[in-house]
Amino acid sequence: MVIVPGVGVEAVKIGNLRDEVERRLGPAVHAGNSTRAVYDSTDPMLVVTYDGDVVELVEVGYGVDDQVFLDGVQLTYRFMDEVMADLAAKGHVxxxxxxxxxxxxxxxIFSMASLSARDLDPNAPEDDERHVVEGVSxxxxxxxxxxxxxxNGAAGER
Known part of the structure; x- marks a missing residue:
């Protein structure tokens, strides 16, 4: 799945109405509170946050058969440092x-520490602290x- 920064993905874009999203993806499988909805009709799965009935955030997890890409860079199910290096090389700040x-x-890009380095590298030591990118917002x-x-020069920039 390819993302468009600040916009979304092909099926869901910032500013779309909930009705539009559900026409494309079907009803949410989980909408615990009315602002967040989970759609599992895609791989990877989408989590959409609504402001009222308008999309304000699109989240994409790592997939079973497909991953998330930007500018030819695989973002999910890779080590965070590797993704950061590839994105920096393409000028992303x-x-x-x-x-x-x-x-x-x-x-x-984010990691909730649900995956470990061993999920990507079976030979990694148990105490390997490398983070795996598990999702993209x-x-x-x-x-x-x-x-x-x-x-310019804000703290924490990379």
């Missing part, structure tokens, strides 16, 4: 968050940071 990195272009940069783009 990010700030660190508590679970990953937020990119100025309008997306974030797509929204305007300000959604992740709570403000507009940081000034």
């Amino acid at each position: 990010a700030t660190a968050s508590d679970i990953g990195f937020d990119f100025r272009a309008g997306f974030a 797509i929204a305007p940069y300000s959604y992740f940071t709570g403000n507009d783009l940081p000034a």
Whole structure:
């Protein structure tokens, strides 16, 4: 699945109405609270956060048979440091968050530590602390940071 930073994915875009999304993907399999809805009709699965009935955030997890890509870079089900190196080489600037990195272009990569290094590298030692990218969030940069783009040289940029 390919993401478009700040926009979404082919099936769900920021600003879409819930009715539009459900016409394309079917009803949500879980909509615990009315603002977040899980759609498992795609691989990888999508989690959509709504502001009222309007999409404000699209999250994509790692897939069983398919992964998430941007600019030819596989984002999910890879080591975080490798993904960061590949994205930096393509000019993507990010700030660190508590679970990953937020990119100025309008997306974030994250790890909830559900996967370990051994999931990717069976020969990794048990105490290998490398993080695996488990998902990608797509929204305007300000959604992740709570403000507009940081000034040049903001702390935590990578």
